[in-house]
Amino acid sequence: MRRTWMVLTAVAVGLMLGQTASAGSAPASVSITATVDSFAEWANASPAIVAGDWTGNVNAVDQTRTASKALSLYSNFSITLTPTSTGTGILTYGTETLSTSYKITGEVTVPDAAYKPAGTGAGEFFAGANTYTVTHVAGDGAYGINLLVQAVSPNNRAPDAGNYTCNVTLTASW
């Protein structure tokens, strides 16, 4: 009988000690999501071609000078580039102009092989049909686009001395 009591007591104490001394753990999983929308943007939304970008100043008749601007387009889907100008896109100083033409090269589907005159007529740079396609490759997302400008001075006289300016807008659309 006495032995029975001892066994019962030991079992109960063991049970209590076991319970109070036990360690444990509880895991919780957390699933996380974040969304990237489709977008396209220029690394530099307002680039400029300045005097130092040209192969040189115009200092003779019938002289050709060129400049190029490397642009980075960040896009995660395929887009169409359309060139426009708020003016004529022709390098102008006062009433004087230089013969102006453009090329687009880089990561477009069909880069220009030759310069296209500034203008909106067929075959000209600002013609509505003159667009460029950038085809997105998954995991890329950055595309190098080069805008090249060519200025030619008249072949029968010296143009006015000064800084000739114009502007071009490349719009990415989808």
Place this chain on the structure above:
Amino acid sequence: MRHDIVRIAAVVSGLICAAGGLALGDLPIGRWVGEPYTLAVPTHITGAGQAHSGSLVLTLEHNRHCTITVSVANAGDEVLTFAGDTLATSYKLTGAGLVNGDADWVASSTFLTRNYDLRTVGPSDQITIWVQAAASSSRANNAGTYSASVILTASW
């Protein structure tokens, strides 16, 4: 003999009740209420270099000091990933009961090495997990829903 059996039965019942009472009052327990959890960063990324964050309050019921560790089921699960593309992923764990909660964002790889001390004994504590998703500043990440997962384990 019959009296002995009755006495033994009574004592056994008493001991079991005592043990049970002790267990209910003192048994170490801990559980996350409502797990598994989902956390969606509410603002979408719409441009290169953008970073957006979200948070979720988790409730831990416990009656012992706890240590919270962070792990993943599979290597790399802590990084927001979609179709082979990733977002820079950072975390924070905060809460009034945490002795060493995060003040600043912790890189995902570092987050997995963190041990957080919860020096309260409950009965429940609120722990907030924060996640920040940052897009590349030099390209457009693939468009889509990026996912990650981590496991928070409370140990006592």
